[in-house]
Amino acid sequence: MQTLSKNQQIVFDLINKSTEPMKAYSILHNVQKKGIKAPLQVYRALDKLVEIGKIHKIESRNAFIACHNSSCQVSKATAFSICEICEKVTEISSASLSKYLTNFKDKDGMKYSKYNLEFFGLCKKCR
Amino acid sequence: MQTLSKNQQIVFDLINKSTEPMKAYSILHNVQKKGIKAPLQVYRALDKLVEIGKIHKIESRNAFIACHNSSCQVSKATAFSICEICEKVTEISSASLSKYLTNFKDKDGMKYSKYNLEFFGLCKKCR
DNA sequence: TACATAGTGTTATATTATAACAATTTAAAT
């Protein structure tokens, strides 16, 4: 468990307490009172947090959420469900899914070191 | 099989003959000689082409490739492999993979109407 | 101490994408 730098901690705390994915400039607005003034400071913290698996990027939304999956392989194997109405995003932690995808081989027998999966649909509330 | 409008056809032809994913502004530069002058003209064509499943967006790369998977469910179920060195992207057409993911239910028994999966690794050439 | 590595602060700029409005084309339905 690596210790975070000042900016990394500030950005992580904000994302971690958010109930929804946060976008970079929304993060910026929220941390300006903590002394982080420029986009690059946010992006650098985000890059590092993604790298060490504390947060994940939801690629289809350009937004970031904290990792709540303790067994997550340092952001090498991620899966999310996304509600197309309310935009609620949930990290999926299914052992069988991650096993299936981690072991998946393509036609040429090639295995991959990393994957990201995004499911779309309507959440319970929105159906 | 829907007929494409003029701009849609121009954009599709370009992407379709490209051997690699194309980014929106690269597309724009390439079609300016055909009379498409503004980003929005490109983005509108891209939106439509994605909607009808003729192309897919590689979300992690903000780039677009033609669909070469005849059985692809109109862009409702997409899977790609991405080489992290040469950035070669290939659409995966595996019946067992699409079956597994299409039928995947989360903890609450919820099924999803759509998914996008991106695998990362090194392609044959780059290993 | 010296050195390497990681992190910070700052300005400027690149890249990706959409808003808003007016006009035109297309397809279908009278």
Next chain:
DNA sequence: ATTTAAATTGTTATAATATAACACTATGTA
């Protein structure tokens, strides 16, 4: 054929997302 609705186009401006480049500071470690 004429009307009508839907889709597409053209255009300018601007929003949103992300990185380059440079100087400096902090941290860990040999």
